[in-house]
Amino acid sequence: MEPKVENIYNFSAGPAALPKPVMKQAQADFIDWNGLGTSVMEISHRSKEFIKVADEAEQDLRDLLNIPDNYKVLFCHGGARAQFAAVPMNLLGQSKKATYIDAGYWAESAVNEAEKYCEVDAFDAKTTIDGKAAVIPASEWKVAADSAYVHFCPNETIDGIEINELPQTDKPIVADLSSTILSRQIDVSKYGVIYAGAQKNIGPAGICIVIVRDDLLELASEALPSVLSYKVLAEKDSMFNTPPTYAWYLSGLVFKWLKEQGGVEAIEHINREKAELLYNYIDESDFYKNDVHTNNRSRMNVPFQLAKPELDAQFLELADKAGLKSLKGHRAVGGMRASIYNAMSLEGVQALVDFMKAFEKDNA
Amino acid sequence: MEPKVENIYNFSAGPAALPKPVMKQAQADFIDWNGLGTSVMEISHRSKEFIKVADEAEQDLRDLLNIPDNYKVLFCHGGARAQFAAVPMNLLGQSKKATYIDAGYWAESAVNEAEKYCEVDAFDAKTTIDGKAAVIPASEWKVAADSAYVHFCPNETIDGIEINELPQTDKPIVADLSSTILSRQIDVSKYGVIYAGAQKNIGPAGICIVIVRDDLLELASEALPSVLSYKVLAEKDSMFNTPPTYAWYLSGLVFKWLKEQGGVEAIEHINREKAELLYNYIDESDFYKNDVHTNNRSRMNVPFQLAKPELDAQFLELADKAGLKSLKGHRAVGGMRASIYNAMSLEGVQALVDFMKAFEKDNA
Numbered sequence: 001m002e003p004k005v006e007n008i009y010n011f012s013a014g015p016a017a018l019p020k021p022v023m024k025q026a027q028a029d030f031i032d033w034n035g036l037g038t039s040v041m042e043i044s045h046r047s048k049e050f051i052k053v054a055d056e057a058e059q060d061l062r063d064l065l066n067i068p069d070n071y072k073v074l075f076c077h078g079g080a081r082a083q084f085a086a087v088p089m090n091l092l093g094q095s096k097k098a099t100y101i102d103a104g105y106w107a108e109s110a111v112n113e114a115e116k117y118c119e120v121d122a123f124d125a126k127t128t129i130d131g132k133a134a135v136i137p138a139s140e141w142k143v144a145a146d147s148a149y150v151h152f153c154p155n156e157t158i159d160g161i162e163i164n165e166l167p168q169t170d171k172p173i174v175a176d177l178s179s180t181i182l183s184r185q186i187d188v189s190k191y192g193v194i195y196a197g198a199q200k201n202i203g204p205a206g207i208c209i210v211i212v213r214d215d216l217l218e219l220a221s222e223a224l225p226s227v228l229s230y231k232v233l234a235e236k237d238s239m240f241n242t243p244p245t246y247a248w249y250l251s252g253l254v255f256k257w258l259k260e261q262g263g264v265e266a267i268e269h270i271n272r273e274k275a276e277l278l279y280n281y282i283d284e285s286d287f288y289k290n291d292v293h294t295n296n297r298s299r300m301n302v303p304f305q306l307a308k309p310e311l312d313a314q315f316l317e318l319a320d321k322a323g324l325k326s327l328k329g330h331r332a333v334g335g336m337r338a339s340i341y342n343a344m345s346l347e348g349v350q351a352l353v354d355f356m357k358a359f360e361k362d363n364a
Numbered sequence: 365m366e367p368k369v370e371n372i373y374n375f376s377a378g379p380a381a382l383p384k385p386v387m388k389q390a391q392a393d394f395i396d397w398n399g400l401g402t403s404v405m406e407i408s409h410r411s412k413e414f415i416k417v418a419d420e421a422e423q424d425l426r427d428l429l430n431i432p433d434n435y436k437v438l439f440c441h442g443g444a445r446a447q448f449a450a451v452p453m454n455l456l457g458q459s460k461k462a463t464y465i466d467a468g469y470w471a472e473s474a475v476n477e478a479e480k481y482c483e484v485d486a487f488d489a490k491t492t493i494d495g496k497a498a499v500i501p502a503s504e505w506k507v508a509a510d511s512a513y514v515h516f517c518p519n520e521t522i523d524g525i526e527i528n529e530l531p532q533t534d535k536p537i538v539a540d541l542s543s544t545i546l547s548r549q550i551d552v553s554k555y556g557v558i559y560a561g562a563q564k565n566i567g568p569a570g571i572c573i574v575i576v577r578d579d580l581l582e583l584a585s586e587a588l589p590s591v592l593s594y595k596v597l598a599e600k601d602s603m604f605n606t607p608p609t610y611a612w613y614l615s616g617l618v619f620k621w622l623k624e625q626g627g628v629e630a631i632e633h634i635n636r637e638k639a640e641l642l643y644n645y646i647d648e649s650d651f652y653k654n655d656v657h658t659n660n661r662s663r664m665n666v667p668f669q670l671a672k673p674e675l676d677a678q679f680l681e682l683a684d685k686a687g688l689k690s691l692k693g694h695r696a697v698g699g700m701r702a703s704i705y706n707a708m709s710l711e712g713v714q715a716l717v718d719f720m721k722a723f724e725k726d727n728a
Contacts, residue, residue, distance in 0.1 A: 003401070005395060005396050005401045008401035008402065010401075010402045010406055010407075012402075012406060012407060012408055013408070014408070014606065015405055015406055015407060015408065015409065015606065015609055016406065017402065017406045018403070018405070018406060020395075023394065023395050023403060024395065026394065027391060027394040027395055030387065030390065030391040030394060031369060031384075031387050031388065031391055032369050036689070037367070037369045037372035037374075037687065037689070038372065038374045038376075038381065038689065039382070039387060041379055041382070041568040041569070042374055042376060042379055042380065042381045042382060043374075043376060043379060043690065044376055044377070044378070044379065044690065045379065045569070047690075077441045077442040077443060077446065077570065078441040078442050078446075078591055078605075079441060079591070079605045079606050080605070081590065081591050081604065081605030081606075082441065082442075082589065082591045082605070084589075084590075085589030085590065085591065086589070089589075113589070113590055116586060116587055116588075116589075117587065197606065199606055204405040204608075204609070204610050205405070205409070205606045205607065205608055205609050205610070206441065206570045206571070206607070206608025206609070206610065206611055207570070222480060223480055223481065223587060224480075225446065225448075225449030225450070225453075225477070225589065225592065226445065226448075226449065226477055227442050227443070227445055227446045227449065228589065240445065241442075241443045241444070241445030241446070242378065242379065242443050242445075242561065242563055242569045243569065243570070244568075244569055244570025244608060244611070245379055245568070245569050245570070246568050246569070246570065246610070246611075247570055247608070247610075247611075323401065325400070325401070325402065326407070326408065326411075
């Protein structure tokens with residue numbers, strides 16, 4: 001028997017589950033939004049109705065993250081991958097070098113793109129502690145004196161590795177927060193640029209948030225495509241071209257939902273509970289394991305393996321039938337992965353743990 | 365009394381109205397798509413379910429436009445404006461020059477972006493015939509011998525100007541078909557690159573279709589951001605990064621709807637009827653006028669002015685109350701504009717003409 005929609009929990013790493021109340025409201029308003037007789041996706045981005053959506057989304061995000069006034073908030077096309085090119089093109093200025101802290105797949109992907117535009121001073125921060133994957137402490141990271149900025153990705157979704165420190169540097173810090181934004185409190189004033197693809201903690205794929213300190217807007221390369229220019233987007237309120245309006249609208253609904261939950265402080269508390277519930281069970285069990293050291297375990301993406309990997313396919317099949325969706329690990333590491341972003345409830349993680357216990361009992 | 369949703373006709377220039385049956389289906393499937401218990405926007409772009417959506421959308425578009433096998437179809441982030449940069453970065457190769465045919469605002473915007481990357485050989489094709497706006501015949505367009513390609517925009521949405529010819533050249537023809545794609549039959553084999561922002565005849569804002577002849581994939585600049593590279597996107601089936609999956613899905617529904625209408629040949633017939641109905645009434649009336657010569661009137665965007673422009677605000681207010689939405693002309697030209705893309709029915713245009721007649725009667 002198929003589980004009811006209410007009892008389906010989607011652990012997709014991204015595009016990820018959105019909050020169910022947001023999806024219900026969007027469905028109700030889909031064809032006749034705001035009494036206009038059309039969808040919000042069928043009106044001009046320059047209409048007063050959409051400008052209100054856009055402005056409220058920005059203000060709600062500013063409220064949620066306490067974004068200082070000297071930071072611009074941009075709603076961009078293209079996902080975080082586009083920012084891998086946009087960051088060096090916007091920030092190098094006269095410099096020819098940038099430092100990239102490498103703790104996994106996404107940091108390395110950013111390096112590969114940045115190498116088109118500058119010399120990359122890469123610092124390999126990957127290590128092991130007691131045989132578990134970990135990250136070298138930030139106090140030991142080396143930053144070249146002539147780097148324009150320091151880039152890092154504090155959450156590696158594939159390996160389930162999280163960095164809970166900032167680079168210790170006087171250079172602008174640039175962070176790919178795709179998986180962590182809005183999941184925990186941050187001090188925006190410590191960063192030069194924060195960027196985040198929406199499809200984990202914000203909204204649907206196809207929009208990317210950039211938060212940039214305004215003194216960094218003047219450094220852009222002349223060859224920069226206008227759609228990637230922070231300066232152009234800041235001057236045009238992210239409407240240099242037609243923005244992805246529906247994704248912007250849904251992101252705004254997610255921000256309002258998050259405010260109703262009590263904001264980032266409240267969701268961080270729940271996120272910590274969710275992660276502890278899952279990791280504690282994994283650590284207690286001899287049937288499941290997680291290979292990341294406790295120093296660097298991600299609260300958002302929890303990879304785990306079975307002691308009997310020959311049972312992986314059966315685990316995934318039964319989980320899916322029980323309404324626990326998209327638990328397959330990334331092809332690069334195998335096993336299982338539970339992505340437990342803001343939209344995943346504590347009940348969802350409890351349902352996963354209950355399933356894992358029952359599967360262990362039947363197969364240990 | 366507010367008109368019913370079924371009787372609301374949305375003449376927005378873009379983001380534009382989508383076919384009502386598509387919107388109804390998308391609403392019904394919004395939370396529980398394909399029996400998965402989640403939305404299509406909440407699943408991995410690499411899942412077998414989404415790959416099927418993506419493949420079908422491409423095949424349906426190939427069927428609709430008879431796209432030859434030696435053309436790649438790309439579903440890109442960023443809208444047509446991103447292509448203003450992507451085109452020169454992808455196509456210049458060793459050349460330092462490209463020809464741009466200029467018939468209005470969008471062509472000029474493409475020139476401004478291209479000038480970052482090459483010398484632009486611009487040909488001003490704007491003219492007047494009998495005091496009406498028109499375009500110089502293609503046989504008179506001049507193309508520099510050392511241009512890498514010839515770019516043109518056959519439909520200028522703001523001025524309502526359409527070009528019904530192709531450049532006469534042996535160089536690759538690059539066309540911004542944002543407003544005309546799928547509205548009339550075209551011979552794709554005559555083009556090097558066709559691109560089109562979705563938000564007129566395809567789907568919601570935030571996705572852009574690129575159709576590129578495969579021999580042109582090898583010319584890309586080294587400094588090209590990967591997300592804009594035709595070669596990278598072709599090799600990765602438009603999934604180099606997470607694509608805008610929901611916009612892709614909706615575009616696919618629009619393609620299926622268009623096939624059900626009888627395809628491009630059938631919709632072209634309806635589009636011709638719609639445009640004739642509106643232009644014929646405007647020409648018969650002394651109360652309304654359109655300033656474009658019949659040679660170059662757009663079938664998609666019909667600007668018109670009142671003989672008494674002091675009544676503009678009243679016209680727009682009453683039209684809106686009658687369910688005829690978004691008729692205000694672009695701020696650069698004023699007056700009114702009716703965008704009548706594929707999703708606008710003949711009934712919608714008839715409702716507009718009926719309203720215009722009544723307004724004329726009351727105010728002439």
